[in-house]
Amino acid sequence: MDKNCLVDVDGLIRVLQAIKDGKPVEYRLLEDKSWFDFDPTECEIDTENYKYRVKPKEYPDIDNHLYIPMRDLEEGRIYKIIHKKARGQQDPDVFGYVCVRVNLCSEDKDDIIFHFMLTRALYGRILYVIDDKCEHLCSERTANFANIIALYYNTPPLTDYVFAMATKKEVAELDDILRQVGYEFKDYEMQKIDWNKE
Structure with missing residues (x-):
């Protein structure tokens, strides 16, 4: 390994549990700026180079009026x-x-x-x-x-x-x-x- 990496152990455990449960786990490049904190009550899990995020939800059934920059x-x-x-x-x-x-x-x-x-x-x-x-x-x-x-x-x-x-x-x-x-x-x-x- 060329670089030293700080591993998010708690996040890694969540991802391994998600794989065990058969939930989708997705790989993303480290440069992806859209990562945010994992909340297991919200969605599925994503993973990329020791960072984890909420996987995008399905499109909503009705307008949620949440505006995004x-x-x-x-x-x-x-x-x-x-x-x-x-x-x-x-x-x-x-x-x-x-x-x-x-x-x-x-x-x-x-x-x-x-x-x-x-x-x-x-x-x-x-x-x-x-x-x-x-x-x-x-x-x-x-x-x-x-x-x-x-x-x-x-x-x-x-x-x-x-x-x-x-x-x-x-x-x-x-x-x-x-x-x-x-x-x-x-x-x-x-x-x-x-x-x-x-």
Whole structure:
């Protein structure tokens, strides 16, 4: 071992117990900034290089109105986008949804790269899909929203917004919207649907 490591023995015992109980245990890189204290009453367990965290919960059935700053958004998760002025409202107006691919937030900047994003525009909704295999900017014919499919797309400024976890119903609706343009978010990545295999 190249480095000396301080082992969290209590955490290690919890993780070993979780494995024994058949609960999911996940490995994460040490650089992951989203780790927080383990609370066995809250969720499943995660592990990474002698550090342990709560494994992300399933999407909630109903809105929990818990707002999350951009720097705490987890990669591979879907969030609703809400204007900061709407915080505290009973049913805040949702500007859109984003599925985080890479969180680039630091002390100097707030920025993310997304897998897909659905936003509200003046004349309707726009879906942005990032496809690593896309050779040129394109779109698919859809009835209720516009769409842009590209190799890369700059995330618009979101500093005036906060985020909340999407509900199961919203995630299902987004799955349906993605399928309308021939895509699905599966195994933490965007995949073009092969309709011949459906």
